[in-house]
């Protein structure tokens with residue numbers, strides 16, 4: 155990688171030296187805060203921040219975003235040094251377009267300063283709180299939706315110390331907001347969870363209900379003052395790398411240590427339930443609706459489920475990125491059958507959408523050669539992702555008496571991935587909040603494919619009972635796992651009927 159030396163650091167003073175098309179859509183630093191965002195990762199910067207900046211640019215409003223990093227200090231330091239500015243580069247086969255985004259009015263670090271986050275949540279100027287904290291930060295059992303506290307959340311429920319978890323921050327922030335009579339607020343999950351608004355509401359109600367030392371009226375205050383609109387969020391945004399930063403230096407001649415690269419495509423569907431008002435996101439291309447459910451199922455099943463399939467099969471076959479995985483001969487045919495025969499038959503899509511057409515668009519997006527999305531990144535946290543991406547598809551198909559063979563292939567590929575070795579014998583990292591129990595179950599059952607499937611299906615926190623007790627699904631998963639173990643991904647995919 156050729157490194158450009160001498161590029162100045164991105165910041166307010168730099169902006170006027172940039173080409174007009176690379177400057178923010180609003181005057182950075184001039185829009186008062188109205189939104190708090192939890193989860194300052196690449197996805198937020200390339201998605202909600204971009205939509206909100208465009209909405210304020212088009213429709214005005216005091217909707218600057220204070221973005222909170224739960225743990226990472228690096229991004230907070232980078233953005234603080236850059237006057238909260240960062241770049242987004244949209245990458246495609248036809249080239250790239252890089253521009254500075256001015257949506258952020260501030261950044262905070264929750265782990266070192268939780269009180270600042272609690273105070274923000276109690277600020278009457280803040281009327282919208284958005285979240286991209288990943289599936290596991292909700293501390294919900296993926297199958298049942300019940301709150302499942304670890305020691306950090308148990309401590310937050312007990313109180314007496316500053317909150318360390320997302321439910322704990324929301325709990326203490328809303329308690330402070332109620333005490334300050336700071337008015338209603340919308341909490342907006344932008345994570346890839348099923349019925350993410352209802353999940354967030356469930357997390358909140360269970361957290362408030364189980365907390366020690368909060369006023370008795372808090373449950374009623376939350377019911378009357380907090381909405382949890384559901385959303386569907388979509389943009390492929392790989393983790394940033396040194397190459398992302400170097401590309402910005404080349405394009406704009408500035409150093410941006412918070413740079414993100416993403417595909418050009420972005421979509422946001424939002425249920426319109428904002429008791430304290432909201433940015434004019436419809437002016438930025440977002441769809442405001444009464445029910446995001448059909449959009450969410452479409453995206454979780456036909457995009458994320460197919461993404462997970464590509465990631466597991468690709469990683470097993472030694473492919474580093476999703477786009478490289480798609481070059482495995484016949485994998486595209488298998489993914490098309492997964493979409494057409496299983497996903498499309500499992501639910502009713504939004505009006506006017508054909509699932510197979512949507513799936514073709516998804517496969518074209520996955521194939522974007524300019525996006526280096528690592529298969530191992532998408533493969534992470536499978537226990538938290540598989541229920542809504544694949545297992546619900548299987549449950550719904552089986553409820554109508556259909557087979558779910560392609561869904562079973564995804565389960566088998568995840569299981570084989572969890573066993574820890576690629577087809578060429580290289581070890582595969584297994585990052586998952588349930589890595590311990592999954593690995594323990596699999597090592598007990600690893601003698602045969604049947605044993606491995608039985609061990610996995612006994613894990614009730616991952617596999618819904620309808621799937622675990624379904625002999626046909628079990629037989630399909632065993633058959634795919636046997637083929638994957640005996641012949642590897644390439645031959646299994648080539649021979650798939």
Ligand code: CS2
Pocket residue numbers: 346387388389390391457458461462531532533539
């Ligand atoms: C991916 C998603 O990492 C993953 O699990 O499937 O982050 C995906 O890129 C986004 O949901 C696309 O909107």
